[in-house]
Amino acid sequence: MINLNSRERKVLTEISSTYYMKPIIKRINSQIKSNSNIKLNWLNVFDYLYEILKDSRSDVEKLLDNRLDKNIIKNKDQARRSIVGNAFSKSIIYIFLINKVHENIPNKIYITSQGSVIPDFDKLTRIKIQDEFQKPDMDIVIYSEDNYQDYILISLKTSLRERAAQTYKWKLLIDIALYSPELRERYGISYSSSKVPIICFATTNFYNEINNPQQHGILKFFDRVFIARQIDHAFAQSDACHKPPSGKLSTASPLPSSSKDHRLS
Numbered sequence: 714m715i716n717l718n719s720r721e722r723k724v725l726t727e728i729s730s731t732y733y734m735k736p737i738i739k740r741i742n743s744q745i746k747s748n749s750n751i752k753l754n755w756l757n758v759f760d761y762l763y764e765i766l767k768d769s770r771s772d773v774e775k776l777l778d779n780r781l782d783k784n785i786i787k788n789k790d791q792a793r794r795s796i797v798g799n800a801f802s803k804s805i806i807y808i809f810l811i812n813k814v815h816e817n818i819p820n821k822i823y824i825t826s827q828g829s830v831i832p833d834f835d836k837l838t839r840i841k842i843q844d845e846f847q848k849p850d851m852d853i854v855i856y857s858e859d860n861y862q863d864y865i866l867i868s869l870k871t872s873l874r875e876r877a878a879q880t881y882k883w884k885l886l887i888d889i890a891l892y893s894p895e896l897r898e899r900y901g902i903s904y905s906s907s908k909v910p911i912i913c914f915a916t917t918n919f920y921n922e923i924n925n926p927q928q929h930g931i932l933k934f935f936d937r938v939f940i941a942r943q944i945d946h947a948f949a950q951s952d953a954c955h956k957p958p959s960g961k962l963s964t965a966s967p968l969p970s971s972s973k974d975h976r977l978s
Contacts, residue, residue, distance in 0.1 A: 716813050716820055720830070725810050728803045732780075733796045736772035737804055740765045752815045758808055763917055763942040766800060773800075797871050801917055801941075802826060802852050805869070809855075821858045828854055831861050837908070838866070840886045843901040849883040849912075862908040867939075869915050873922040873931060881934035884912045911936045918942035 717725065728734055744761050745754045758765075773796060780786045809824045828834040831854060839846040849866050856864035868880045889896045890904035897903070914935040922928050923944055932938050 716816060717810060721810055721813070721823070724806065724825075728807045731803065732776055733773050733800060734803055734807070736776070737765060737769045737800060738807065740769055741804070741808065752817060755808065755812050755815050756817055759939075759941075762804060762808075763919075766804065766917060766941070767919075769800075797919075798869065801871055801915075802869050805853065805867075805915070822855065823858065824853060824855050826853055831856055831864065833861070837862060837864075837906050838910070840883065840890055841901075841903045841905075842886070847883060847886055850879040853915075862906070864908075865911040865913055865937075867913045867915050871917045871919050873916065873920075873925075873928050880914060881931055884934045887912075913937040913939070915939040916941065918944070 729738060741758060744758050744765065745751060748754065773793075777786065777789050777792055780792070781789055786792045806824055806826065809818065812818045813820065813822075825831070828838070828851070831837075834854070835848070838849050838851075841847075850868050851866040852869040853867040854864055855867070870880060886902060887904055887909065889900070890902045891909065912935055914932065915938070916923070918940050919942070921942070923932075923940055923942075
């Protein structure tokens with residue numbers, strides 16, 4: 714495909730051929746065809762990702778039943794749990810790559826779920842605590858070919874109950890390493906990279922947990938937040954959606970911005 718390199722084309726082919734992604738991609742494409750401005754539609758399709766994933770559940774269940782009948786899988790529940798998280802990640806990567814095809818995203822910007830493709834990524838992201846190293850809880854990296862040290866880390870969660878503490882622990886550690894000499898010395902924390910990544914959080918909000926006051930504090934740890942599901946307008950305007958001194962939480966650049974309330978911008 715035009716504007717994609719060989720690795721990106723391979724990733725796109727793999728996602729498109731994944732059995733549970735086929736009904737999801739079909740719904741993504743249907744949403745794109747809702748009006749004639751295809752290029753703009755690919756930017757706006759992020760606004761409908763929650764609905765697309767939710768509406769694809771019945772089709773995925775039928776696929777799981779078929780695979781169970783053919784003894785391809787032994788346990789539907791186990792397969793379903795794996796699909797929920799992977800479908801979210803693959804959908805974001807798929808939409809990102811198609812946006813590159815339509816020149817909505819510059820060619821020099823890349824997305825990957827494998828940090829190993831970025832030179833020295835392990836060294837760039839690890840934080841030393843005395844004699845041990847902590848690595849970020851991340852699912853997607855967005856980076857530039859101009860400078861591999863300029864990158865965005867995105868942690869994806871379908872539920873805030875799922876490893877929620879791990880999601881912001883690394884962000885808190887890097888803030889301590891950079892901005893709190895007293896705590897840095899007390900706990901033996903060090904971060905050797907001269908670059909500070911943009912650290913982001915993305916959730917489908919399947920269980921509407923974002924509106925729970927107990928979860929509000931989680932969002933304050935991140936530079937940007939993407940919520941796939943529509944959220945209460947009052948919550949979007951609340952203090953939970955602000956992070957001094959950088960201001961409001963919003964969709965992780967270079968993901969496209971949106972006018973909907975569920976995208977904090």
